[in-house]
Structure formats: structure tokens, C-alpha cells
Amino acid sequence: MEKMTDPSDLDLWRRAGQGDAESFGVLFDRHARTVYNFCFRRTADWALAEDLTSTVFLEAWRRRTEVRPEHDSLRPWLLGVATNVIRNSARSQRRREAAEPRAAMPSETTDPADDAAARIDDESLMHRTVLALDALSPVDRDVLSLFAWGQLSYEEIAEVLHVPVGTVRSRLSRARTRLRELTDVSGHEEDGHIERHSVALSLRRNQR
Amino acid sequence: MNDLLPAPPERDLPPGLRASMRSELVRTVSLDSAGWEMTDRLARLHRPAVAETHPTRIGAKGAPSRRQTRTRTPRIALPSPAADGRREPKRRGRFLSRLPRRRGWAAGVALALTLALVVPLTFSGRGSSASAALLRLAETVGRGGGWESPAKGQFIYTRSLGSSPSCVNDACALENFRRESWIAPDGAGRIVELRGGRHSDQDFAAGSLPFVNMDETLGWSSDRLRRYVEGLTGQGELTDFELFVEIGQLMGETQLLPEMRIDLFHIAASLPDTVLLADAIDGLGRGGVGIGYVSEGIRYEVIFDEGTALVLEERVVAIDDRAGPVATGVADNGWLVPGGSTTYADSELVGSIGNRP
Numbered sequence: 009m010e011k012m013t014d015p016s017d018l019d020l021w022r023r024a025g026q027g028d029a030e031s032f033g034v035l036f037d038r039h040a041r042t043v044y045n046f047c048f049r050r051t052a053d054w055a056l057a058e059d060l061t062s063t064v065f066l067e068a069w070r071r072r073t074e075v076r077p078e079h080d081s082l083r084p085w086l087l088g089v090a091t092n093v094i095r096n097s098a099r100s101q102r103r104r105e106a107a108e109p110r111a112a113m114p115s116e117t118t119d120p121a122d123d124a125a126a127r128i129d130d131e132s133l134m135h136r137t138v139l140a141l142d143a144l145s146p147v148d149r150d151v152l153s154l155f156a157w158g159q160l161s162y163e164e165i166a167e168v169l170h171v172p173v174g175t176v177r178s179r180l181s182r183a184r185t186r187l188r189e190l191t192d193v194s195g196h197e198e199d200g201h202i203e204r205h206s207v208a209l210s211l212r213r214n215q216r
Numbered sequence: 217m218n219d220l221l222p223a224p225p226e227r228d229l230p231p232g233l234r235a236s237m238r239s240e241l242v243r244t245v246s247l248d249s250a251g252w253e254m255t256d257r258l259a260r261l262h263r264p265a266v267a268e269t270h271p272t273r274i275g276a277k278g279a280p281s282r283r284q285t286r287t288r289t290p291r292i293a294l295p296s297p298a299a300d301g302r303r304e305p306k307r308r309g310r311f312l313s314r315l316p317r318r319r320g321w322a323a324g325v326a327l328a329l330t331l332a333l334v335v336p337l338t339f340s341g342r343g344s345s346a347s348a349a350l351l352r353l354a355e356t357v358g359r360g361g362g363w364e365s366p367a368k369g370q371f372i373y374t375r376s377l378g379s380s381p382s383c384v385n386d387a388c389a390l391e392n393f394r395r396e397s398w399i400a401p402d403g404a405g406r407i408v409e410l411r412g413g414r415h416s417d418q419d420f421a422a423g424s425l426p427f428v429n430m431d432e433t434l435g436w437s438s439d440r441l442r443r444y445v446e447g448l449t450g451q452g453e454l455t456d457f458e459l460f461v462e463i464g465q466l467m468g469e470t471q472l473l474p475e476m477r478i479d480l481f482h483i484a485a486s487l488p489d490t491v492l493l494a495d496a497i498d499g500l501g502r503g504g505v506g507i508g509y510v511s512e513g514i515r516y517e518v519i520f521d522e523g524t525a526l527v528l529e530e531r532v533v534a535i536d537d538r539a540g541p542v543a544t545g546v547a548d549n550g551w552l553v554p555g556g557s558t559t560y561a562d563s564e565l566v567g568s569i570g571n572r573p
Contacts (some may be wrong), residue, residue: 024416029245036238041228049224057227062237069245104333137224157224 017082025072037063039086042158046087049157050094052128053135060097064090079164086159088168091150143190144183149177236415242395264534339553346492351504353525354481357474366565371405373573375562378499378531381541381553388541388553398569405570430481434475438486441479456487458513458544461552464518468527468558477525493517499530499559513539514554531557 015023015031017038023031043064045081046179068082118189141149154165155176166173363412366372376395379390389412399405404422409415433444444456451553463480466472472480484490488527489509496506496519504519511534519529534554540552 024245027246029242032245033238033242036241040234041235042508044229045224045226048227050463054227055414058233058237061229062240062410065237065241069241100481130227 011012016080031211038202050136052131064093083162084160084168148183152183162208217394233415247356258540346490346507349492350481350485353520354478356525357477370565371400373398373564373566376558376560377555378559381551383551392553413470457509459510461516468530502528504528512542529559
């Protein structure tokens with residue numbers, strides 16, 4: 009008996025391009041969580057990550073004629089789009105923060121109070137990490153984020169950022185060195201690896 | 217190597233938001249596939265106005281046909297901020313852009329000819345080309361354009377999109393929105409909005425939503441009507457600029473009797489500093505009759521459909537690089553911000569809430 013298999017991203021992408029809107033919906037189902045969390049990790053703001061997730065998929069659709077997916081999964085390419093969207097939104101985000109106090113804006117979708125508190129805790133943690141990553145150049149930050157949080161391979165990062173694989177390696181190496189310098193300041197390094205949460209911890213110490 | 221960064225928190229999109237985001241995306245893809253090219257049109261929403269006061273072309277017909285209805289999309293205080301007010305540089309005039317750059321002399325001659333044609337006709341306000349265009353729009357309404365009254369049990373469905381400001385003091389940010397509304401003449405209805413990534417869906421009881429027929433104003437003099445419009449704003453006496461903005465918003469968002477619309481066009485035509493915009497194109501690529509009014513470095517523009525005199529789009533454009541938000545009690549949220557716009561994509565009578573044309 010023939011086993012039914014789910015269509016690949018590539019199949020869904022082709023169908024969407026031929027007018028099958030539901031196929032795009034399935035792609036959204038598959039990758040929305042990944043994109044949402046990636047956006048959050050880069051911005052430390054769940055509400056902004058929600059906006060950006062919507063923008064990433066709209067942008068992906070707008071750029072559909074440019075896409076020549078080489079892999080069966082669209083995930084690397086979507087994270088590449090997300091990287092661009094996040095970079096482009098950074099300036100306007102800074103403007104928004106200048107315009108508004110940091111007070112949280114209530115979401116239209118209901119959030120239980122405890123969940124809201126957890127979201128704030130998340131944001132607090134990620135905010136310190138994002139601040140730490142500000143010590144890196146934007147291009148190094150992009151590569152590191154795609155590698156560490158997007159879990160893309162060197163080759164996939166090279167593809168979505170349109171740079172040679174060697175450049176990815178050198179940027180990652182530079183990012184690692186810089187992060188190590190940060191943790192060395194506070195004396196937290198273990199077995200050649202940067203301690204988990206070390207960036208956040210060192211920042212916390214420096215703030216005291 | 218992934219230990220370089222701390223283990224990050226991980227969550228799902230809030231379920232309601234996820235569902236609305238998905239349905240919005242699927243709808244966008246459907247519209248695109250049906251030839252709407254919605255996302256490309258959205259990308260054009262922030263395009264600034266083309267050079268103004270070209271009298272040789274009073275709007276271009278080309279808008280998709282719409283029912284002759286229009287309703288007010290209520291000015292509901294919805295959660296705001298975000299910013300994406302990108303501007304593009306002003307486009308060269310259509311005529312000039314066709315000329316080879318090397319032929320500077322030819323461009324100069326063309327410019328001189330254009331100026332010779334345009335300058336005598338670019339006076340704004342009363343008796344100007346802008347005023348004449350407004351009066352022609354009033355005539356269009358008088359010939360029966362722009363009105364179909366909803367029968368009992370019908371709703372006016374309106375789909376609009378654009379970006380609206382949120383401001384703290386004079387620091388403003390724009391946020392994109394898409395909105396659908398179903399409003400009955402008794403003021404009951406439903407409004408669904410996707411603003412940024414946030415979704416809202418609200419039902420309203422009878423009398424909750426503004427449905428301004430203004431039928432009590434029939435036969436009033438212009439002065440009395442002006443005072444009535446000023447009264448609607450709650451701002452007292454308005455400047456001419458503020459009055460133009462209020463008229464634009466009323467005509468853009470409000471269900472009006474044809475006689476009322478004619479009166480409003482007449483009042484707008486009497487204002488001294490309106491300007492006719494050349495090649496007025498809205499965010500969906502529809503050509504129309506564009507009328508603008510300049511104040512404090514910004515221009516508030518309204519684009520009307522030439523065939524129906526209905527508003528296709530309202531928008532705010534910076535005409536001075538230093539221009540910023542302008543506070544005015546007649547605007548939504550109290551500010552006119554360059555880049556802000558509302559484009560009316562659909563407006564039809566439907567039989568029930570939730571139905572779409």
C-alpha cells in the first residue's frame with residue numbers, strides 16, 4: 009500500500025506560485041514558529057516579532073519571482089528574508105522606541121496575565137543578549153544569529169546572505185572571538201566554550 | 217558552537233493572531249493570483265505625491281468599477297505605533313523623464329514649454345484649476361454618481377488599507393493597517409482590522425458606529441454648513457486647511473447623501489489654496505482627480521474617482537524635507553504625519569456581516 013507523504017516545501021512553493029493560495033498557508037503553518045522565534049531573538053520584543061513575522065511572509069511572497077530554492081526546505085531562505093527585514097526595520101524601530109515609552113502595548117489578542125509576565129521575562133533576557141550582540145558588526149551578527157539560532161549550515165548561510173562560504177567561516181570566527189573577549193572580561197569561560205548565558209551574565213555584572 | 221549564545225526562549229504565535237495572519241496571507245496570495253498584485257500595491261502605498269498643478273490632465277479614469285456607496289470607517293482608537301514611513305525620492309515628471317539626459321537643451325526647452333502652459337493655469341483656490349475640478353466632481357455627483365442607499369438588512373462593506381500615525385508629543389510613528397468594516401444604517405456592524413501583526417475583531421450594537429447621513433443639513437447655506445462641519449469636529453472654528461482635511465475625511469469615510477456631497481465639494485472649491493495634483497495615482501495604482509492643500513510643509517491630498525467622485529485615497533505627503541507631523545484636531549489621532557494614508561480598496565453593499573463582494 010502506497011504511503012501518503014506530505015508535499016515538500018518546494019512543491020508547495022510551486023503550487024502557491026501557480027495560484028494555490030492554500031499551499032502558501034501550509035508553508036506558513038510549517039515555518040511561522042521558526043520565523044517568529046528567530047525574529048524575537050533578534051529583537052527581544054514579542055510584539056515586534058509578530059509584526060515582523062507577518063512582514064517576512066509577505067516579503068517572501070512579494071519576492072517569489074526571485075526565489076530559486078536549491079533545497080527542499082524553504083527555511084533557510086525564509087530566515088534570510090527575515091534577516092533583511094529585521095535589518096531594515098531596525099532604524100524605524102529605534103525611532104519608535106524614541107517616540108514611545110517602553111510601556112507594553114496591550115495586544116488585541118488576549119494574553120493571560122501569567123503568560124504576559126513570562127513574555128516580559130523572555131524579553132528581559134533576550135534584551136540583554138541583543139545588547140551584547142551590538143558589540144558585533146551587523147554582518148557578523150547576521151551570520152552568528154543564522155548559525156546559532158537559525159541553525160543553518162555554513163553553506164546555507166552563504167546562500168541566503170549571498171557571500172562565499174569562506175566569508176561565513178571568517179565572520180563566525182570573528183564573532184566568536186569577540187564574544188570570548190566579552191566573557192573574558194568577566195572571567196567566565198569553561199572548557200574552551202563560552203558558558204551558557206555568559207553574555208547575559210557578564211552584562212548583568214557590568215551593569216552593577 | 218551553538219553554545220555561543222544563550223538558550224533562547226521559544227514560543228508559538230498567539231493562536232488567534234496566527235490564524236488571522238494565516239488567513240490574511242492566503243487572502244493576499246489569492247488576490248495576487250487573481251491579478252490584484254496586492255503586495256506590489258502595498259509597497260507603493262508610501263509613494264509620495266507627484267508634482268502638483270498640472271492642468272492638462274484632470275485625473276485619469278482607470279479605477280476598477282465600484283458600487284456607488286461609501287461609508288465612514290469609524291475613527292476608533294485602536295492600538296498603535298510602529299514605524300515604516302519610507303519615502304521615495306520624487307519622480308521626475310512623466311514628460312521630462314522620457315527625455316535623454318544628455319539633451320539638456322531639449323529638456324530646457326521642454327521645461328520652458330511646460331511652464332508656459334502650466335504657470336498661467338496653476339493658480340490655486342477659487343477660480344483655479346483645482347476649484348474647477350472640484351466643481352466638476354460636484355456635477356458628477358449631481359448626475360447620479362456616488363450613491364446607492366442600503367436597503368433594510370443590508371450593510372455597507374468597506375475594505376481599506378494604509379498607514380496611520382501614533383504620536384507622543386510630536387514624535388510620531390506610522391503603522392500599516394488593513395481594515396474591513398460592515399456597517400448598517402442604524403450604526404450596528406463589525407470591524408476587523410490587522411494592524412501590524414495585531415488582529416482585532418469587534419462587533420458593534422446599533423447606534424455604536426457613526427453613519428452620518430447629515431440629511432438635516434439639506435438646503436442649508438454654505439456658511440451654516442461650514443459651521444455644521446466645524447461642529448462635527450468639536451474643534452470650534454477651523455482654518456481653511458483644517459476644513460479641507462475634515463471635508464476630505466468626511467467624503468472618504470462617510471455615507472453622505474448626494475446633495476451633501478455636492479455642498480461639500482462647493483465648500484472645498486471656495487477655499488483659497490487648494491491645488492490640483494498632476495498624475496494622481498493612489499496606492500493601488502488607480503488614477504484619479506487629486507486635490508491637495510499645503511500647510512506647514514506637508515500636503516494633505518485626496519484622490520477622487522473621476523467617474524463617481526468617490527474618494528479613492530487620502531494621504532499626507534511631505535513637501536519640505538524638514539516637514540514633520542502636524543498637530544490638528546481634525547485628523548485621526550490628532551496628527552497628520554507624512555507617509556500616512558488611507559486607501560479605499562472596496563466599497564459595496566452586502567447582505568450580511570461577514571459577506572464580501
